[in-house]
Amino acid sequence: MSVKPCRDCGDLLPLARFPRHRSSGDGRTSRCRACSAARRKRDHDPSRERERRLWRAYGITGADYRAMGIAQGWRCPVCGERPAAGGRLVVDHDHVSGLPRGLLHSTCNAALGLLADDPAVLERAAAYLSRTADLRAQVLG
Template identity: 75%
Template sequence: MRRKATRDPVRERERRLWAAYGITGEEYRRMGAAQRWRCLVCGERAPKGVRLVVDHDHVTGYVRGLLHSECNAALGLLGDDPAVLERAGRYLSRAVDLRSQVH
């Protein structure tokens, strides 16, 4: 009986990158290095042991960059719509302004 080969986690990750986004592991690493391994939304580094996720346009498949999974999820929840994101930013700014007036 043949033993099932143990999967190489690096090769498996690279296979998933190619299947999902059409990029190689090398392209992922180049993108990360170009961003200084910082999320393009919040500007923070990923915590040790946590990878940045690939953000892409769901219509065109275009890879936009690497983000924290939470930042990527936030974009998706707001429909990847810049106008909605701008309104959300204005809403938060007003809330901060109002809070500072109360105290």
């Protein structure tokens, strides 16, 4: 019976305790089944996944995200509301520099993106909405 050491725990185990792997010399992985399962569980932890996504997409850590949320009082600076129960604020970033600007509701973030992140367009949209609100008040009032 052939044995080999596990790369993680170091135990000398029979080859049958290692998952199959075609490209390795002995046809088995370098980690035993127990260590492979523990590694898979650790690597697919949702909080670690979120940390990796934040770092990859925006260059910030989970601590940076929480600091931004605390600084904003966990409210969206566009609409002033808190996220719904179980929801979260998303990272808004400048599309030119890539730097994060703050945390917004996903709908508020999408609205800014659809208006091309252009303050002039946003001001025209606000003026348009004000005019239509005045018209509605005249018709209904």
